Amino acid sequence: MNEFFQSKIFEITSEQLSDLFPLLLLSFGFALSVIGAGLKLSSKFFKIIGILVFSLAITTWSFTFLEADSVVLGLHITHFSRIVGALVSLFALTSFVLFDVSKRYANRPEWLALLILAVMGLSLLPASHNWISFFVFLEFFSIxxxxxxxxxxxxxxxxxxxxxxxxxxxxxxALLLMGIALVYLCSGTVDYSSLQGHFPSHILSTLALAFLLVGIFFKMTIVPFHFWAPDVYQGAPMGVAAFLAAGTKLSIFVSAALAFSETEFYLRNDLMNFAVIAGTLSILVGSLLAFTQRSFRRMLAYSGTVNAGALAPLMVLGKETLSSGIFFLFVYGLTLALILSAFSSLLKNRNLDANGDLDPEELNLKDSQQSKFQSFILAAGLFSLAGIPPLPGFFAKYWLFSDLWAQGYRPLVMWALLGTLMGVAYYIRIAGKLFFAEKRSVII
Amino acid sequence: MVSILFWPLLSILVLVPFRKQNWAQWVNLLLHLPWVFFLIELIKVTPSGAPFGLMETYGTFPLFKSALVLGADTLNVSLIALTIFLSFSLSFYFLGHSKISQSFLILFQLLNFGTIGSLLAADAFLFYIFWEFMLIPLFFLIGIWGSENRVYAALKFFSMTLAGSLALLAGIFFIVTKTEVQSLAWSELSRNAEMLSAAAPWLGWAFLLAFLVKVPVWPLHTWLPDAHTEAPTGVSVMLAGILLKLGVYGMLRWVLQVFPTLYWNSTDLLFAASVIGIILGSYGALRQTDIKRMIAYSSVAHLGFVVLGAISTNATAQSGAFFQNFAHGLSTGLLFLSFGMIYDRTHSRKLDEYGGLASTNRFLAFTFVFASMASVALPGLPGFVGEFLILSGTFLQKGWWVLLPLMGVVLGAMYTLQLVKGLVFGKVSPLVESHPISLKWNEYVSIFPFLVGLALLGLAPQFLLAWINGSIPVK
Structure with a gap:
């Protein structure tokens, strides 16, 4: 026992401690919020704790961003994991500043503890260096x-x-775990670096990759594992939906891409084929279904599927092209948070539940007259998601697509551009609905 | 150049505090004065001759291989002058107009910003941003202030032009990722023209498609009648007056000067498309009962002539194309504007409900006839100069094939005269009788510059022709 504690894992230098600092901070916040919930403190306390913890986490992660990669307690802290940590905390912060959760759930304040846990899981995920910890951290934020x-x-x-x-x-x-088991079966290890070059290519290994991808695609809402997304995005509280849509996608995207590149799985053709087929299908199915939705939030869920479809091939391309994907998801997350918060206050102005939903066909001129600023934000956000310059969504898409194009996915980019065109039908039309009078009332 | 580009944005900031309609309209008018001043300053320094003779770089974005480079030559400065001219004249028309609110003016200035930006941009990425950006204000201008069918028209316009632009975007992706080109700057692209054409033969088509939709060339023209008809008067004037010209400008700037091989290889196809456009557009105009739709179809036909000249290897036809491009902005702009003034009072666009305008308002009747004659190519008016140059140039190159577009001239006379007969002459219809038209002073002021401009262009075309000469490279 004594030897175990003296082993190398527990030797922590001060630099390594600085890498752990944001995580310690989050744990501290978690402890405080649990104690606060036990003591039945007022909602203000949780608001302050939340804002403090998340903004400090963002700051510390961004400050250490340029430092060298380090391994501490088995976690591989790289600049990718740092930026994911910072961005996920940012999404958590926006989701809770914009959506006024602390007041809404004043008598059930455990949500803050849960949110911090989810943020911790999401920011630990890209630091994992073997498939088991990948699975554990995935469950860590899932629950x-x-x-x-x-x-x-x-x-x-x-x-x-x-x-x-x-x-x-x-x-x-469970399927992901099955994939991990098969990976172990094929090569006798689950550690990323020992998997390099030790992964045979036969049917069983293809099956292993397929199972791994099921778990990853599920969280990324990539077709054909997207079925849960519309229900969850529609049903979950507005802020949670915004956080989950962006935070989960970002963290899973980065960690899966890191895992595939560290294990050198990304050199395999079968993995690439799976990703390209799923991506292509996602763009098609997502666009078609987003267009037919009679619910604003379900529409956004399907549009998320379209966006994830473009990210799928990027996930199996190695580390070099990750930046464009991260930037894309960063813009996507903030845009989505703005859209949902504007939509939420639009619902409030209609005297509806702020976490509710609306048929996009029902949006009309009255909304924009009643809540001018919100409608403006909503329309700008939708145009940004559609990728019309000079809004930030365009630059994100541009960078992403040009990366994909450079890697030789020309047909997929063409396909995605067609998907963008489809976006007129569900983004732009809805943005128009807010401002265009139903009946002719203006004559010029 | 920067001041002329960003002035519309600054105007928006100034406009924001003026919530009251009258105030906003007056402020908008006053804000045009410094703009005109900047324009004059720009014209003074614009060199004649070489394409993008004046170029300034204000900053670079290495990530996108792009830079904020603005260029000026007579080709684009003449169109900027047209934009500011139209916007300035319209700002008089807007005075006291009950529907022109602050938000309309803000969107209108955004549109001006996009237009001038895409004219000045000397970098493909920058150009693309401005080119797409124009769609946003136009979408809302048509959708909010248009007539009955406006939502349909706005969406159709938006999606069709976006489809074209996405082809352009795909071309840009290819240039950035698969070629050795260092940046997307126009100078870099045109220097590497041969290498680009060799790298991918479809690249030029991707660029061309975006512009063919905007011009619009048959069979990509179907958005135009809807958009022009449903748009409010001010926007119709801008659409016909400048936005269609941007398509031709794009062809000359980004296809002819960057992909010359492809441009000259596609002339046969474009010749066919533009001749079909001329004939079908004229025939379409002939069959319309809606006056604005009629004018819109006439634009399809007239732009067919412009494309016909632009694809000619003949210097005469080329300069004729550009002249016609410019003149059409004035004549069709005036047609839309003067009809807009009638429509403001009568709220009807049906040709058969009109008649006898000449006996109720002579000035407006004169204006309408004047503008029609300018567009029908009556000698002494600019339409004649443009079409004559185009057709004579085409005759030199294509021989007797010129008879086909020539038929379009006759058809053009037919529908225009039909329009004039139905609207201006004949018995005074009940509609015209019940809505007496007396123009306000600001409406006179807004029409006047058009009349002067058209007369000047028609009687002394050599000044403009000499000025723009040389900015279009000829094979």
Whole structure:
């Protein structure tokens, strides 16, 4: 026992401690919020704790961003994991500043502890260096996010979302675990660096990769594993939906890409084929279904599928092209948070539940007259998601697509451009609905 | 150049505090004065001759291989002058107009910003940003202030032009990733023209497609009648007056000067498309009962002539194309504007409900006839100069094939005279009788510059022709 504690894992230098600092900070915040919940403190306390913890986490992660990579407690802290940590904390911060959760759940303040847990899981995920820790961290953020999705206990949809998310999520996790088992079966190890060059190419290994991808695609809402997304994005509280959509995608995207590149799985053709086929399908199915939705939030879920479709091939391309994907998801996350918060206050102005939903066909001129600023933000956000310059979404898409093009995915980019054109039907048309009068009322 | 580009944006900032309609309209008018001043300063320094003779770099974005480079030559400065001219004249028309609110003016200035930006941009990426950016204000201008069918028109316009632009974007992706070109600057691209054409033969087509939709060339023209008809008067004037010209400008600037081989190889196809456009556009105009739709179809035909000249290897036809491009902005702009003034009172666009305008308002009737004659190519008016140059140049190159577009001239006379007969002459219809038209002073002021401009262009075309001469490279 004594020898175990004296082993190298527990030797921590001061530089390594600075890498752990944001995580310690989050744990501290977690402890405080649990104690606060036990003591039944007022909602203000949680608001302050949340803002403090997340903004400090963002700052420390960004300050250490340029430092050298380090290994501490088995975690591989690289600049990728740091930026994911910073961005995920940013998404958490926006989701809770913009959506006023602390007041809404004043008598059930455990949400902050859960949110911090989810953020910790998401920021640990890219630091994992073997498939087991990948799985553990994946579950680490999944479980709190299942609960958060069902936090609106008075709405049936929220409970339904939570249950569906958990059941399907557990199933996908099981398949992921199956993939990991098969990886172990094929090569006798699950460690990324020892897998390099030791992964045979036969049918079993292809099957292993397929199972791994199921778990990853599920979280990324890539077709054909996207079924849960519309229900969850529609049912979960607005802020949670915004956080999950962006944070989960970002963290999974980066960690999967890192895992595939560290293990050198990305050199395999079968992995690439899976990703390209799934990406192509996602763009097609997502666009078609987004267009037919009679619910604004389901529409956004399908549009997320379209965006994830473009990211899928990037995931199996190695580390060099990760930056464009991260930037894309960063822009996507902030845009989505703005859109949902504008939509939420638009609902409030209609005297509806701020976490509710609306048929996009029902949006009309009255909304934009009633809440001018929100409609403006909503329209700008939709145009940005559609990728019309000079809005930030365009630059994100441009960088992403040109990276894909450079890597030889020309047909996929063409396909994605067609998908962008489809976006007129569901983004631009809805932006128009807000400002165009139903009947002719203006004559010039 | 920077001041002329960013002035519309600055104007928006100034406009923001003026919530009241009258105030905003007056402020908008006053804000045009410094703009005109900047324009004069720009014209003074614009060199005649070489394409993009004046070029300034304001900053670079290495990530996108792009830079904020603005260029000026007579080709684009003449169109900038047209933009500012139209916008300035319209700002008089807007005075006291009940529907022109602050938000309309802000969107209108955004449109001006996009237009001038895409004219000045000397970098493909920058150009693309401005080119797409124009769609946003136009979408809202048509969708909010248009007439009955405006939402359909706005969406159709948006998606069709976006489809063209996405082809352009794909071309840009290819240039950035698969070729050795250092940056997307126009100078760099045109220097490497041969290498680009060799790298991918479709590249030039991707660029061309974006512009063919905008011009619009048959069969990509179907958005135009809807958009022009449903748009409010001010926007119709800008659409016909400058935005269609941007398509031709794009062809000359970004296809002819960057992909010359492809441009000259595609002339047969474009010749066919533009001749079909001329004939079908004229025939379409002949069959319309809606006056604005009629004018819109006439634009398709007239732009067919412009393309016909632009693809000619003949210097005469080329300069004729550019002249016609410019003149059409004035004549069709005036047609839309003067009809807009009538429509403001009568709220009807049906040709058969009109008649006898000449006996109720002589000035407006004169204006309408004047503008029609300018567009029908009556000698002494600019349409004649442009079409004559184009057709004579085409005759030198294509021989008797010129009879086909020549038929378009006759058809053009037919529908224009039909329009004039139905609207201006004949018995006074009940509609015209019940809505007496008396123009306000600001409406006179907004029409006046058009009349002067058209007369000057028609009687003394040599000044403009000499000025723009040399900025279009001829094979």
């Amino acid at each position: 709190p996010s299942y609960i958060l999705a069902g936090y609106d206990t008075n709405r049936e949809r929220s409970l339904e979302a939570s249950l569906k998310y958990m059941l399907t999520g557990a199933f996908a996790s």
